[in-house]
Amino acid sequence: xxxxxxxxxxPVLLAAVAPLAVVMIAFFLVPLVMTAVLTFQTTQYYRLAWxxxxxxxxxxFSKPHYWTIMLRTVVMALVCVAICIAIAxxxxxxxxxxxxxxxxxxxxxxxxxxxxxxxxxxxxxxxILDKNGVANWLxxxxxFPPDALNLLFTPAGTxxxxxxxxxxxxxxxxxLSLVRIDRDLVLAAYDAGASRLRTFFEVTxxxxxxxxxxxxxxxxxxxxxxFLEPKVLGGGTAPLASELIRQSFETRVNWPLGAALTMxxxxxxxxxxxxxxxxxxxxxxxxxxxx
Amino acid sequence: MVSPIIDAAGIxxxxxxxxxxxGVSLQVGxxxxxxxxxxxxxxxTTLLKILAGFEEPTDGRLEIEGKDMRGxxxxxxxxxxxxxxxxxxxxxxxADNIGFPLKLQKVPVAETNDRVRGMLDLMHLRxxxxxxxxxxxxxxxxxxxxxxxxxVSRPGVLLLDEPMxxxxxxxxxxxxxxxxxxxxxxxxxxxxxxxDLEEAMMLADRICVMHGGHxxxxxxxxxxxxxxxxxxxxxxxxETNFLPVDAVRAGNGAQVTSPLVPGAGAExxxxxxxxxxxxxxxxxxxxxxxxRIVRNDATAAEWTLEGVVEEYFIKGSSTQYRIRVRGLExxxxxxxxxxxxxxxxxxxxxxxxFDPTQAFLLSE
Amino acid sequence: xxxxxxxxxLVDTLLVGTVVLLLxxxxxxxxxxxxxxxxxxxxxxxxxxxxxxxxxxxxxxKPDFLPAVRNSAAVAAxxxxxxxxxxxxxxxxWIRYRFRMQxxxxxxxxxxxxxxxxxxxVVMLLWFxxxxxxxxxxxxxxxxxxxxxxxxxxxxxxxVAVQVYGFDETLEDAARDAGANGWxxxxxxxxxxxxxxxFSAAIFAFLLSWGNxxxxxxxxxxxxxxxxxxYSGIAVGSSPIYPALATLNxxxxxxxxxxxxxxxxxxxKRQSSGNPAS
Numbered sequence: 001x002x003x004x005x006x007x008x009x010x011p012v013l014l015a016a017v018a019p020l021a022v023v024m025i026a027f028f029l030v031p032l033v034m035t036a037v038l039t040f041q042t043t044q045y046y047r048l049a050w051x052x053x054x055x056x057x058x059x060x061f062s063k064p065h066y067w068t069i070m071l072r073t074v075v076m077a078l079v080c081v082a083i084c085i086a087i088a089x090x091x092x093x094x095x096x097x098x099x100x101x102x103x104x105x106x107x108x109x110x111x112x113x114x115x116x117x118x119x120x121x122x123x124x125x126x127x128i129l130d131k132n133g134v135a136n137w138l139x140x141x142x143x144f145p146p147d148a149l150n151l152l153f154t155p156a157g158t159x160x161x162x163x164x165x166x167x168x169x170x171x172x173x174x175x176l177s178l179v180r181i182d183r184d185l186v187l188a189a190y191d192a193g194a195s196r197l198r199t200f201f202e203v204t205x206x207x208x209x210x211x212x213x214x215x216x217x218x219x220x221x222x223x224x225x226x227f228l229e230p231k232v233l234g235g236g237t238a239p240l241a242s243e244l245i246r247q248s249f250e251t252r253v254n255w256p257l258g259a260a261l262t263m264x265x266x267x268x269x270x271x272x273x274x275x276x277x278x279x280x281x282x283x284x285x286x287x288x289x290x291x
Numbered sequence: 292m293v294s295p296i297i298d299a300a301g302i303x304x305x306x307x308x309x310x311x312x313x314g315v316s317l318q319v320g321x322x323x324x325x326x327x328x329x330x331x332x333x334x335x336t337t338l339l340k341i342l343a344g345f346e347e348p349t350d351g352r353l354e355i356e357g358k359d360m361r362g363x364x365x366x367x368x369x370x371x372x373x374x375x376x377x378x379x380x381x382x383x384x385x386a387d388n389i390g391f392p393l394k395l396q397k398v399p400v401a402e403t404n405d406r407v408r409g410m411l412d413l414m415h416l417r418x419x420x421x422x423x424x425x426x427x428x429x430x431x432x433x434x435x436x437x438x439x440x441x442x443v444s445r446p447g448v449l450l451l452d453e454p455m456x457x458x459x460x461x462x463x464x465x466x467x468x469x470x471x472x473x474x475x476x477x478x479x480x481x482x483x484x485x486x487d488l489e490e491a492m493m494l495a496d497r498i499c500v501m502h503g504g505h506x507x508x509x510x511x512x513x514x515x516x517x518x519x520x521x522x523x524x525x526x527x528x529x530e531t532n533f534l535p536v537d538a539v540r541a542g543n544g545a546q547v548t549s550p551l552v553p554g555a556g557a558e559x560x561x562x563x564x565x566x567x568x569x570x571x572x573x574x575x576x577x578x579x580x581x582x583r584i585v586r587n588d589a590t591a592a593e594w595t596l597e598g599v600v601e602e603y604f605i606k607g608s609s610t611q612y613r614i615r616v617r618g619l620e621x622x623x624x625x626x627x628x629x630x631x632x633x634x635x636x637x638x639x640x641x642x643x644x645f646d647p648t649q650a651f652l653l654s655e
Numbered sequence: 656x657x658x659x660x661x662x663x664x665l666v667d668t669l670l671v672g673t674v675v676l677l678l679x680x681x682x683x684x685x686x687x688x689x690x691x692x693x694x695x696x697x698x699x700x701x702x703x704x705x706x707x708x709x710x711x712x713x714x715x716x717k718p719d720f721l722p723a724v725r726n727s728a729a730v731a732a733x734x735x736x737x738x739x740x741x742x743x744x745x746x747x748x749w750i751r752y753r754f755r756m757q758x759x760x761x762x763x764x765x766x767x768x769x770x771x772x773x774x775x776x777v778v779m780l781l782w783f784x785x786x787x788x789x790x791x792x793x794x795x796x797x798x799x800x801x802x803x804x805x806x807x808x809x810x811x812x813x814x815v816a817v818q819v820y821g822f823d824e825t826l827e828d829a830a831r832d833a834g835a836n837g838w839x840x841x842x843x844x845x846x847x848x849x850x851x852x853x854f855s856a857a858i859f860a861f862l863l864s865w866g867n868x869x870x871x872x873x874x875x876x877x878x879x880x881x882x883x884x885x886y887s888g889i890a891v892g893s894s895p896i897y898p899a900l901a902t903l904n905x906x907x908x909x910x911x912x913x914x915x916x917x918x919x920x921x922x923x924k925r926q927s928s929g930n931p932a933s
Contacts, residue, residue, distance in 0.1 A: 003751060007754070008755060020741040023737075023801075024805065028805050035777075107916070112912045113682060115862040115908065117868075118868055119868045120688060120900065120904065123901075124685060124898075126893065127691060128687055221769050225770075225773040225774045227869065255781060255784070259777075266774060344831075345828055366834045366835055367834070376825060379829075380829070380843075381922075395834040
């Protein structure tokens with residue numbers, strides 16, 4: 001591929017880069033900085049007061065209530081990562097290596113489901129998981145006692161919703177890294193005498209690691225902000241960080257608090273992102289491992 | 292050459308601090324077929340891109356059809372290019388691909404159609420291919436479409452960037468023959484970049500051998516083969532033998548002796564000496580086909596060496612021997628006319644001989 | 656040998672089975688919604704006793720419904736336009752150009768993808784509120800549009816980038832060589848070859864914006880888009896009008912996705928097989 005080195009004085013580069021950069025700086029980077037700044041302010045009589053102190057941070061760090069919910073959020077996120085990867089990997093692998101005939105159709109179906117209105121899909125899950133819902137009706141018809149499943153308004157319900165809304169992300173990233181693997185590498189492993197299983201662990205899995213990592217990180221980071229699922233499917237029984245944030249805005253009208261909680265989540269996500277990319281980089285530069 | 296269609300002088304091209312071309316000069320006559328040959332990285336493709344207008348030279352002068360090409364974009368040059376990967380537009384039909392240069396020149400539709408059909412005939416492509424897309428054609432057919440697109444606007448110079456490197460050997464041969472015929476029929480100047488010397492020798496009127504950003508030699512195929520400028524050109528042309536010799540200039544010619552052939556000396560005539568001959572590393576270029584195996588019939592003029600047959604290859608019209616001679620680093624390569632009876636076997640000690648006055652004296 | 660073959664067949668079946676189960680999982684709530692949209696009953700439980708289209712009528716008689724559709728359509732149309740144009744320009748800068756601070760540009764334009772939408776919404780809400788109190792505006796549809804553009808542009812960028820990545824630049828050289836000027840190269844070669852990717856990106860952007868809840872919810876002020884209409888409705892209680900709405904949503908969306916994908920894939924395939932050597 002031919003790549004053009006461009007100077008910032010080049011009007012073509014400016015035209016391509018500047019509008020997007022301006023939008024992202026003005027409405028993403030600056031708001032982010034603003035959020036960090038707001039955490040050092042306070043509210044008085046439901047109004048923002050510019051005070052520059054650590055009051056909010058002391059509150060956030062000293063209340064065990066927040067810690068419990070933050071911890072629960074992280075644990076839920078990790079469980080969600082595990083489940084999503086466990087589903088996404090074999091599915092992406094099957095899509096990349098089997099199912100040649102229906103590949104396009106299946107991909108379109110997945111993309112379409114991914115793009116459908118999340119609120120409506122979540123509502124669909126209520127209808128399935130409800131005590132009198134579709135799932136229990138089906139189970140009853142194959143011989144289970146009525147009300148066999150009781151998932152709605154439990155953390156399990158929340159988890160189903162989270163996995164449902166996020167599993168497509170690791171599928172995309174893993175699929176992309178799997179199709180990029182040179183088929184000859186797999187054949188070379190067979191040729192060297194490796195069994196299918198051995199080849200999978202020696203060649204396919206290590207080479208699909210970038211997709212695996214990025215998919216896992218995406219699920220983790222996006223899980224931290226799950227709001228619809230705990231609210232609608234979890235019924236508020238085990239609130240996650242998003243609920244704290246909502247309350248601090250809607251109930252308590254305490255912006256600095258909301259901002260601080262938001263920052264905690266962003267920093268958690270960023271830490272995870274940094275850790276995993278450091279891990280991925282170290283692996284890549286390890287001796288004897290092709291980049 | 293009365294008035295060259297391409298006149299490039301002192302072309303220098305730098306990429307950052309790396310110099311790809313060190314002052315290259317080249318002239319191409321009207322209607323001439325010139326091949327630029329050399330190993331990868333020698334600068335031949337860079338030179339072609341400068342001719343086409345995709346790269347600006349850092350220094351030097353380029354005239355095409357007598358006009359200075361500085362600042363003239365590719366679109367306005369009298370050159371057209373056939374790309375290495377053909378670069379057929381995948382979203383346009385064969386007809387639209389071939390007719391594209393005419394469309395840009397706002398040639399009337401009726402005339403465009405006529406000329407596209409004419410190109411199709413010239414390239415021996417079936418008329419029903421016009422509405423197909425490039426992906427629906429075979430490699431050889433795509434090749435012809437690419438040629439047709441480049442030739443349809445009747446350019447003064449056709450530039451070809453290794454257009455046959457992706458084809459299989461048999462298809463390549465037949466397209467080479469067609470290309471040569473096309474060149475003769477059209478009278479357009481062709482400049483072909485290739486790393487395949489055999490292709491260059493078959494097709495070109497003149498060959499320009501490049502190495503490390505320099506032009507090493509420009510000449511007819513016979514010049515390049517029989518009178519190479521130095522050991523690089525001689526070695527690039529094909530597997531060959533260099534016998535280290537001591538040379539002393541005698542008039543226009545030279546007197547040579549070799550430590551491997553004690554007591555023998557030979558007079559080399561002026562036309563068998565490379566013009567660029569220097570004192571250092573002089574050697575006799577002895578082509579494999581001019582060596583024979585001698586029994587007891589060595590002539591007085593012949594130099595003979597003793598060696599052991601290391602390997603032989605039956606190539607059909609000839610049989611190639613590799614003979615290990617004490618005192619020589621590389622095995623001596625000998626091509627003998629093919630014969631059902633093998634003159635020597637592996638491991639056998641043989642005596643080989645050649646006439647030094649028919650060899651070519653050159654240096655590193 | 657036979658045992659080996661059996662094991663391979665088992666693995667194949669399991670792998671294919673995963674995909675089938677995953678598709679069932681993806682479409683379970685969607686199919687449920689479609690089924691319940693035709694019920695005649697008010698309660699959303701199985702079995703469905705009798706069919707009716709009554710709830711579609713009920714949906715349209717809701718006074719909030721059509722304004723929400725209008726708002727969603729306006730937001731989606733404008734956001735799509737901006738996200739597609741910005742994303743296309745960004746994709747070209749990502750893939751084809753090298754320039755100083757490119758790493759920063761990439762990070763800045765990709766980061767919103769790594770943000771939970773809720774947090775993205777909150778962060779922008781805080782900024783717009785501060786800005787609003789300074790400049791004297793309150794949040795409404797235009798802040799939603801800005802939010803959608805920030806969130807959706809990275810998606811559009813990635814979709815177009817795939818097309819740019821598969822783009823063979825010698826085709827542009829070939830056009831130039833054939834006598835095309837800068838504008839002709841763009842019109843005849845660059846744009847037609849990138850168009851399928853841009854079109855897909857636009858469809859992607861439109862549907863992401865149309866169905867977006869989190870960012871709209873944070874930034875809409877008192878305005879309502881369709882997902883907010885649904886959210887506030889189901890917070891009060893289930894009603895078959897929502898399945899009806901979901902079903903109405905589905906058909907045009909499916910058509911759009913299928914057209915865009917078929918279009919894009921055909922072009923990618925043509926592009927990759929157009930050159931025998933590549």
